[in-house]
Amino acid sequence: MAGTQYRGSEITDVDQFLKDADGLVSEREKEIGQHIGYRYDVNLVPDYDRLTPFLAKYMEVMGWDDLNWLEDVHMGYEEGHPAVFDRNINGWVRVPDSIALPDNQQDRDMIARELLIKFQMSDRHPLVELRKAYMKF
């Protein structure tokens, strides 16, 4: 109910949601059986010293001085697997096990951004088929 006096749990360990897929920390979370809030820090601003060459090239092609909309993209976790949320399909895209995860969230976020661009711009993205089916003009 609105005004309920409780807070979501804080993310204290970068591997928190890999080690514990449910991520139930606070008493309230344990009581309701679900994690409250995001599984990553939505307010973490990017550290541009960790930019990958692919992302630098993307910025150049788009004519942007920074990551633009990708500043809001972070690596999250779905059922204990690293994943990135794709707003265009309203779902998670899982990161392959073959990709080694760095030990810090900033570098993980850069990987997530790179994967998301590659996925969204690919011919096999679901939006390509949806566009064919529903495009009006």
Added chain:
Amino acid sequence: MAGMSAQKPADGQEQRARDMGMTTEALTGRTQQVFFEPSEEERFTYPWAADVDYNKRTEIDADGLTTTEVNKRLRDLMAEGFGTVVIQNPRGKHGLGVGILNRLNLIFEGSLGYFGVGLIDGPNVRITGRVGWSCAENMMAGTVVIEKNAGSTFGAAIRGGDLVCKGSVGSRTGIDMKGGTIIVGGDTGALSGFMMQRGRMVVCGNAGKNLGDSMYDGTIYVGGEIRSLGVDAVEAELTDLDRAWLTRKLRQYGLLPERGVDHFTKVVAGKQLWNYDNLEPNEKKLIL
């Protein structure tokens, strides 16, 4: 609905949906079993986007054209490969430059009316005049820079990109914003950041009443006075990462104050209103 009869879905529709990679199950917010393919081809624009060249430039005189005619002309020019388009004499028309899902340099020489450059995903837009209500509403990506003032609900429901007004803006700036960055060089009105869910808002001047009211998440930085904070909006500590980000972002748009960013106040959600709660319906039943 008029002109429509209630029809069953065409035979095979479910199969076609499955063939397209879709399913008919209700979305739960969880995975749709989509996995990233590491061998994906490297590309930077949507597969259907027009291949444009920023050095190929042209102009449209909007005088005497309807909004639809201007927007259609824009689309045609992108298909012809023009990457820089100047629109002269927009004269406050509503709904100009909407729905552009392409890389493009778009320059409006003049002012726009309501809902200008809404629903865009990628272009870099510069507007030399003012804009009316709901500029860049539902913007997904790109940059929009307005040289003068903006009306209310500036950047409503924005999801990504940089939306910059070098002057002052009206009330309810960034209402329901779900990502992206809104920068205001001057002041912002009441209820700015109302129900903000994520993203960043930077106000170099003053903020009106009830700033960040009922915000769920996201960050608001204010350089001037805050008339009052809204429900569940609280001040937070400005970190070194915040300072570095603010300095870089404001410098990028020529809005970095001479005295730097140390005086900015950071406002975040107190998270006391969070109620993502499975028990809530049951609790309601008990109460009612």
